Amino acid sequence: MSKRVLIAGESWVTHSIHTKGFDSFTTTEYNEGVRWLKAALEGGGWEVTFLPNHLAARDFPQTAEALAAYDVVMLSDIGANTLLLHPDTFVRSVPLPNRLTAIKDYVLNGGGLVMIGGYLTFQGIDAKGQYAGTAIEDVLPVTLSRHDDRRENPQGVAAHVGDPGHPITKGIAGEWPALLGYNEVVAKPDAEVLVRVGGDPLIAVAEFGKGRSVVFTSDCGPHWAPPPFVDWAGYAPLWNNIANWVSGK
Numbered sequence: 001m002s003k004r005v006l007i008a009g010e011s012w013v014t015h016s017i018h019t020k021g022f023d024s025f026t027t028t029e030y031n032e033g034v035r036w037l038k039a040a041l042e043g044g045g046w047e048v049t050f051l052p053n054h055l056a057a058r059d060f061p062q063t064a065e066a067l068a069a070y071d072v073v074m075l076s077d078i079g080a081n082t083l084l085l086h087p088d089t090f091v092r093s094v095p096l097p098n099r100l101t102a103i104k105d106y107v108l109n110g111g112g113l114v115m116i117g118g119y120l121t122f123q124g125i126d127a128k129g130q131y132a133g134t135a136i137e138d139v140l141p142v143t144l145s146r147h148d149d150r151r152e153n154p155q156g157v158a159a160h161v162g163d164p165g166h167p168i169t170k171g172i173a174g175e176w177p178a179l180l181g182y183n184e185v186v187a188k189p190d191a192e193v194l195v196r197v198g199g200d201p202l203i204a205v206a207e208f209g210k211g212r213s214v215v216f217t218s219d220c221g222p223h224w225a226p227p228p229f230v231d232w233a234g235y236a237p238l239w240n241n242i243a244n245w246v247s248g249k
Contacts, residue, residue: 002047003045003046003047003071003072003243003244003247003249004046004047004049004069004070004071004072005041005046005047005048005049005070005071005072005073005074005243005247006049006051006061006067006070006072006073006074007034007037007038007048007049007050007051007074007076008050008051008053008056008060008073008074008075008076008078008083009051009052009053009056009075009076009077009078009082009116009118009120009121010032010033010034010037010050010052010053010076010077010078010220010221011030011031011032011033011034011052011053011054012030012031012033012053012077013028013029013030013031013054014028014029014031015027015028016028016029032052033076033077033219033220033221033222034050034052034076034220034221035221036220036221036225036230036235037074037076037116037220037221037239038050039236040235040236040239040240041239041240041243043236043240044236044239044240044243044244046072046240046243049070053077053078053082056078056082056083057082057083057085057086057087058086058087058088060082060083060099061099061102062086062096062097062099062102063097063102064102064103064105064106064109064111066102067102067103067106067111068106068109068110068111070111071111071112071243071247071249072111072112072113072114072243072246072247073103073106073111073112073113073114074113074114074115074116075103075113075114075115075116075121075136076115076116076118076121076219076220077116077118077119077120077121077219078120078121079120079121079124079128079129079130080100080129080130080131080134080136081130083099083100083103084098084099084100086099098135100134100135100136101135103135103136103139104135104136104138104139106211107139107208107209107211107212107213108139108208108209108210108211109209109210109211110209110210110211110248111211112211112212112213112214112243112246112247112248113136113139113140113211113212113213113214113246114213114214114215114216114242114243114246115131115136115140115213115214115215115216116215116216116219116220117182117183117215117216117217117218117219117224118183118219118224119150121183122144122149122183122185122215122217123144123145123146123147123148123149123183124148124149124150124183125148125150126148127145127146127147127148127149131144132144132145132146133146138208139208139211139213140188140206140213140215141187141188141190141191141192141201141204141205141206141213141214141215142185142186142187142188142191142201142204142215142217143185143186143188144185145184145185149183149184149185150181150182150183150184151181151182151183151184151198151200152180152181153179153180153181153182153198154180154181156178156179156180157178157179157180157181157182157197157198158175158176158178158197159176159178159179159195159196159197159202160195160196160197161176161194161195162193162194162195162196163192163194166192166194166205166245167241167244167245168194168203168205168214168238168241168242168245169194169195169203169238169241170241171237171241172234172237172238172241173234174234176195176229176232176234177226177228177229177232178226178228178229179197179202179218179219179224179225179226179229180223180224180225180226181218181219181223181224182197182198182200182202182217182218182224183217183218184200184217185200185201185204185215185217186201187201187204188206190206191204191205191206192204192205192206197217197218200217201215201217202216202217202218203215203216203217203242205245205246212245212246212247212248213246214242214245214246216242220239
């Protein structure tokens with residue numbers, strides 16, 4: 001049986017201004033941060049569909065029925081506005097389905113949702129992630145703040161496993177490499193916090209309707225997940241455990 005996951009986000013464009021005395025010029029560079037996560041899941045037998053931010057705005061599925069083609073949906077460093085404001089709605093004022101509501105319905109109908117931390121997930125930098133108060137928050141195991149929720153830890157912060165017997169953490173032995181930051185959230189009463197970082201949830205899980213959801217409040221790649229973390233022997237088993245559990249596989 002095939003296992004299908006949709007990853008949305010994990011891309012950015014950097015536009016730089018180079019000033020040299022009187023003169024200046026610009027350069028533009030496109031980057032993706034998905035390669036570690038994608039390789040880990042593909043190594044575990046998952047068929048990965050990746051929608052970078054600029055494509056997700058138009059191509060992310062609009063209904064719970066369309067999302068049901070995937071066992072798991074992962075949102076990573078993609079702001080709520082990218083999903084709310086389809087180009088046809090933003091530019092041409094065409095009414096279209098609310099894709100945040102579609103994701104909620106997808107979970108309630110049996111889908112698996114994973115939100116991964118970053119500058120534009122949860123609330124994010126300057127609160128621009130904007131997931132607080134949305135249908136997505138309804139099906140997350142955590143509640144979100146209304147302010148910038150980043151917790152930068154440039155010195156490194158260690159993860160502490162609270163439940164080593166859960167299917168997500170089982171078999172991942174030894175000390176986890178340090179992380180450089182995360183989004184601060186609060187676990188809902190019915191959620192289970194499996195791993196904490198800085199005293200806050202790093203991995204929390206819950207069930208909603210027929211489906212499940214997981215949050216990983218740090219990043220799946222740099223900068224918050226530095227090379228020792230993405231190169232860690234436990235990285236691929238962890239992400240496969242997350243995908244397998246949240247999908248009910």
